[in-house]
Amino acid sequence: MLARMSAVRALIRRSVETLPGTSGVRLIRWVQDLRVPALRDRRREHARILARLGNPDEILAGPFRGMRYGRFAWGSQLLPKFVGTYELELHAALESLIASEPDVVVDVGAAEGYYAVGLARRLPRSTVVTFDTSPASRRLLGALASQNGVAGQVHIRGTCAPSTLEAALATAVRPAVIIDCEGYEDLIADPIAVPSLARATLVVETHEPLVPGVEGRIRERFAATHHVETLPQRPRSPHDLPAGVRLKEPGPASDVAECMNEYRWDGGVQTWLWMRPREKDEG
Numbered sequence: 001m002l003a004r005m006s007a008v009r010a011l012i013r014r015s016v017e018t019l020p021g022t023s024g025v026r027l028i029r030w031v032q033d034l035r036v037p038a039l040r041d042r043r044r045e046h047a048r049i050l051a052r053l054g055n056p057d058e059i060l061a062g063p064f065r066g067m068r069y070g071r072f073a074w075g076s077q078l079l080p081k082f083v084g085t086y087e088l089e090l091h092a093a094l095e096s097l098i099a100s101e102p103d104v105v106v107d108v109g110a111a112e113g114y115y116a117v118g119l120a121r122r123l124p125r126s127t128v129v130t131f132d133t134s135p136a137s138r139r140l141l142g143a144l145a146s147q148n149g150v151a152g153q154v155h156i157r158g159t160c161a162p163s164t165l166e167a168a169l170a171t172a173v174r175p176a177v178i179i180d181c182e183g184y185e186d187l188i189a190d191p192i193a194v195p196s197l198a199r200a201t202l203v204v205e206t207h208e209p210l211v212p213g214v215e216g217r218i219r220e221r222f223a224a225t226h227h228v229e230t231l232p233q234r235p236r237s238p239h240d241l242p243a244g245v246r247l248k249e250p251g252p253a254s255d256v257a258e259c260m261n262e263y264r265w266d267g268g269v270q271t272w273l274w275m276r277p278r279e280k281d282e283g
Contacts, residue, residue, distance in 0.1 A: 003153035030098050046079050049255050052247040053082065060084055061242035064118030068147045074111040074137040077262050081114055083245045085260045090203060097176050097201055098122050104129065104172035108160045108188065109205075113141035119178075120150040123194040128153055129168045131160035160184075162193035171195035176201045183210035186283045189218045191225065197227045202275040218273055226275040233270035236260040 006126075026185050034040075053060070059067045062084025073081060080086035086152045098119070103126055107116040110130035120128045128150075132138055138156050145154040157164070165188055169175045177200050179185045185206060191198040204217040205210070219228050247255055 022057065045171055045258065046077075049079060049251070049258060050082070052249045052251050052255060052260075054244070054248055056082055059118075060245050061099075062086070062088075062160070064114070064121065067121055068119050068144075069152045070112075070140070070144065070147070072112055072140055073114075074134065074140060076111065076114075079259050080262050083259045084242050085236065085240055086114065086262065087272075088236070088240060088260075089233060090272060090274075093203055093231065093272075094119075096276075100174060100176070100201060102126055102172070102174045102176035102201065104169060104175050105261070106165065106175070106177045107131070108165065108177070108179045109184075110141055110156075111137050111180075113154070114146040115178050116141060116154055117144050117148050117150060120145070120147055120153045122241050124150075124153070126153070129155045129157065131157050131164070133159050148217065160188060162188055162190065166194045166196055169194070169200060172196065172200075172260075175199065178203045180205040183207045183214065186211045186214045186217065190221055192221070197222075199277050201277065202226075202273070204273045204275070206271050206273060208271075215271060222275050226277055231272040231274055233264060 038220065050056070057068055059065055059069055059081060060083055065084060069081065076086070077185065100260070105116075105119050105123065105126050105128045107119075107128065107130045110116045110132045111134075113130070116128050117129045120126070130138075130141060132141070138158070141154070142156055145151040145156075165177075169177070175196060177197065179189055179202065181188070185204050188194060189197070189202065189204050204218060206218065208215060215230070219230075222228055236257065238258060241256055245259075247259075
């Protein structure tokens with residue numbers, strides 16, 4: 001009975017996600033607010049803080065400064081994206097990835113397009129291929145790509161299997177891959193299943209609470225072909241707020257911390273793997 005109810009709820013949600021425009025996202029939010037008042041209260045607080053930031057329509061700082069942005073974040077927090085501290089741990093890796101000038105970037109679990117559209121803007125000669133199973137997130141991503149003038153550069157797709165990931169990478173000379181797919185990385189971050197990954201630069205968000213041991217398995221798979229570095233989540237401090245970001249209206253001092261709060265897992269520290277291909281003459 002519980003399995004049947006869960007399947008019905010999933011079907012209803014998927015149907016809602018196919019509604020046109022942002023109406024599906026808005027309806028999902030409305031239901032969430034009714035079921036979880038704490039989420040409703042958080043959204044109201046974040047709207048107030050956005051007003052203190054001047055209600056920006058562009059990212060204010062960070063690697064994607066100047067990217068036009070809406071008011072929806074799919075499965076993540078919006079405020080850290082606007083102030084430029086979202087996944088601050090990855091900023092150096094992202095700049096290195098951009099400097100390598102990949103010809104194809106694949107984003108698995110692209111959500112509303114923060115990385116896909118941001119990288120398309122920074123890499124105007126690159127093709128960006130995205131995968132996400134959510135119809136609503138794909139619609140948001142398409143709108144964001146159009147808003148930023150990169151719709152022709154960003155190719156939006158649904159489910160990512162090892163075979164479809166390999167097809168997206170096979171002809172690339174300098175491929176780069178970003179993976180954030182809630183445990184599914186255990187299946188696709190595998191150079192045996194996806195041979196082109198052996199020559200790709202990768203940034204992989206690992207999800208140990210969902211798939212125990214996944215980080216160690218991925219590290220082992222790429223040890224022979226890549227330099228593998230673990231990037232652990234670290235606490236934010238007021239000094240992490242970029243110098244050009246100002247809260248303009250009076251308000252509580254705690255708003256600075258809330259700007260950067262990503263509401264990560266409570267069960268442990270989030271980690272990412274940054275993996276760069278070894279040179280051919282390296283042992």
